[in-house]
Amino acid sequence: MSTDTQSSTSEKLAVLGCGLIGQSWAALFLSYGHDVSAWDPDPKARAALAAGVQHPLAQLAELGEGAERAGQLTICDTLEEAVAGAVLIQENASENVPLKQKLYASIEALVSPDAMIASSTSSLTWSMLSEGMINKERLLTAHPFNPPHLMPLVELYGPSPAIVDRAAALYGSMGRVCVRLRKDAVGHIANRLSSALWREAVNIVAEGIADVAEVDAALVHGPGLRWSVIGSHMAYHLGGGAGGIGHYLAHLGPSQERRWATLGTPSLTPEVCAQLVAGIQEEAAGRDIPQLEAERDSRLIAMLRARDAFAAP
Amino acid sequence: MSTDTQSSTSEKLAVLGCGLIGQSWAALFLSYGHDVSAWDPDPKARAALAAGVQHPLAQLAELGEGAERAGQLTICDTLEEAVAGAVLIQENASENVPLKQKLYASIEALVSPDAMIASSTSSLTWSMLSEGMINKERLLTAHPFNPPHLMPLVELYGPSPAIVDRAAALYGSMGRVCVRLRKDAVGHIANRLSSALWREAVNIVAEGIADVAEVDAALVHGPGLRWSVIGSHMAYHLGGGAGGIGHYLAHLGPSQERRWATLGTPSLTPEVCAQLVAGIQEEAAGRDIPQLEAERDSRLIAMLRARDAFAAP
Structure with missing residues (x-):
């Protein structure tokens, strides 16, 4: 960086x-x-x-x-x-x-x-x-x-x-x-991460665990907010207690691997696509794309300003 | 929500x-x-x-x-x-x-x-x-x-x-x-999403595509920041142009499924764990856990304040 x-x-x-x-x-x-x-x-x-x-x-x-x-x-x-x-x-x-x-x-x-x-x-x-x-x-x-x-x-x-x-x-x-990047990769880093997360976000909807709007809200008010200030690896370092990532990997690595094995591999079948489209419609609640983009951007600008304040020496 | x-x-x-x-x-x-x-x-x-x-x-x-x-x-x-x-x-x-x-x-x-x-x-x-x-x-x-x-x-x-x-x-x-949640699930929503993302974050390091600090920086300054204001499903809705998620799924759904198939399924082998530990050490650059937590929290507080400002009617 x-x-x-x-x-x-x-x-x-x-x-x-x-x-x-x-x-x-x-x-x-x-x-x-x-x-x-x-x-x-x-x-x-x-x-x-x-x-x-x-x-x-x-x-x-x-x-x-x-x-x-x-x-x-x-x-x-x-x-x-x-x-x-x-x-x-x-x-x-x-x-x-x-x-x-x-x-x-x-x-x-x-x-x-x-x-x-x-x-x-x-x-x-x-x-x-x-x-x-x-x-x-x-x-x-x-x-x-x-x-x-x-x-x-x-x-x-x-x-x-x-x-x-x-x-x-x-x-x-x-x-x-x-x-x-140390070597080139399809999707670079960010789109690979986005794609990996979305796969599970789709799976949660397809499995009936939660609706589109609830998945998005969980992300925005939970991991997304936290990932706007610390990365994924660093979050596991801080989740490891005083021993950090080394302790985490030694004690919870195996359970993390078991969790990985339980994550979904959904297919974008017509049924799943229909669920996603209906879910977005519910989440958008009448807001059209330009309006949603304007909201995204004004929020991003507010977040970027907050960052500038904490990044200052 | x-x-x-x-x-x-x-x-x-x-x-x-x-x-x-x-x-x-x-x-x-x-x-x-x-x-x-x-x-x-x-x-x-x-x-x-x-x-x-x-x-x-x-x-x-x-x-x-x-x-x-x-x-x-x-x-x-x-x-x-x-x-x-x-x-x-x-x-x-x-x-x-x-x-x-x-x-x-x-x-x-x-x-x-x-x-x-x-x-x-x-x-x-x-x-x-x-x-x-x-x-x-x-x-x-x-x-x-x-x-x-x-x-x-x-x-x-x-x-x-x-x-x-x-x-x-x-x-x-x-x-x-x-x-x-509509039904209970191990890891609820947020930890399932976190786990799915981290799997690919580990894979990117294990494959030698990028280092721990670079992966974390890409997340914090890219998708993480965006997910602090809009969810993953909504991001694909806005990435679909005027046709939204319906258009996205119809035109790019198959390429998204191909991308999913290329994501990694890493194992937390001793070698990968050593890479992660060394990478965090480099990213932490001498900051101990209490210091990293204090930085995380002061940044979170700044972000939460920015949110309060845009959430106001």
Whole structure:
């Protein structure tokens, strides 16, 4: 983990792909004073970007983060224009290996040897994406967590520690917390953990132990809240009493393994899917998705502000 | 989920078992103005209780929760004295079925028909514990999440909705968020979710994908933070775009099932345990357990305050 908070000088950063993730990255980069040049193969997506960054920019302003003066957003008609002179190219294309590989080949023909390409991919790995590149080391996976302008986490993997250092310093200077993988893995860390937890959350509903809304409430007011301040491993360390994790593993390791064996392996059958959909409908209680997102974000902003207060020296 | 915030009148509550969980419950009950009568078979534990409640009481005062006037703590020499006149008996004995069953038999001979017995058990179920009771319905499991005076979650299960309602109203009046199970399950909800997540957290370390500290940081700055404001099911609803969870399940359900199949089933071998212990040592970076707990608690208090602000109407 690195939280490099030293202010960096303004640099030109490129954003490729102007969907929600691209908009979010662009807003973050701009708010920290970087000039952003953006491109998307779809002219409609390009045209929507200027409006699309406004909401995340306003949320970042509400958080009180960023530089005194926002950077300049340039929406480019060509890839060439977007990547010219960029120190980092944040790629947010569809999760399609040949498409991304073709894009990287085009970029490599256009940029200086030290320009970094950072893929926001959530489901693909560095090994899949780097195949066929001239300079593989310039590629790294830099997976943000949704919504990226608010969530601090960026998961990094690349084979060159020096290049990962450079990227981590840049993201860190924008309030991101970078976590580094030792080797690439589908789902990086965070989505593997999310997926593992959701499997059991689905199982609890499928088994009739509790409803969707109750499972979500248990998470939010229990482990989720605690995991917003300490990690899972550390929680077991503190659950081990004075002997910590060593004591826990020696005395309760076997019972934890038995617990693991009793966890569910549900299938997303039509019946289970119907239960989940009905359960969410009950939990949402008439709130539509934009309203639920707005509530999530205002709560996240409140939590991030509370963190800033305790993180201060 | 119920959050009954109406102020209740002061009642006599009994706390049986004066270890950490008992101390935490006692402090919570006292801070909300209830008189607490406490007993433990171990005279040393009884003697330590008056001092033991001071730290959680101070933390609750820091949170600004509770009644204007704290209740009265009475440390009793006998079980009979402790349970006499109590509307709720919070049982925090060791996780031992025959011991708890014997305790309930003693309590049933002493109390009025409508006194509730609430077990803090984390690993046992209502079905195991209620066997042999005269009035099974008076027993419920009421599992708090550690540290109980700070964490809002209480997981409730009992066969009588009316009795669970009464308990939920009482806990709810003390700032707890009660979640109800439809049927009893080992690990209730929260510990099942925690266990499922930790299994993958251990797997990521065992597979060499990332170190303990990196896994914990990814959780705290990613999914953990998000789960402190929205649940796992709701996160997939919001991850489904305009079509919500229905769209997500239809389009990404199969890939989620494939992801589940790739998650790990690690064993806590001596090698893996050594990796975890070394990883925690690195993450703790010289901080001992009391220091780590103090940091956890001050961060939790900051997060709880931020929540109170956004929960306000």
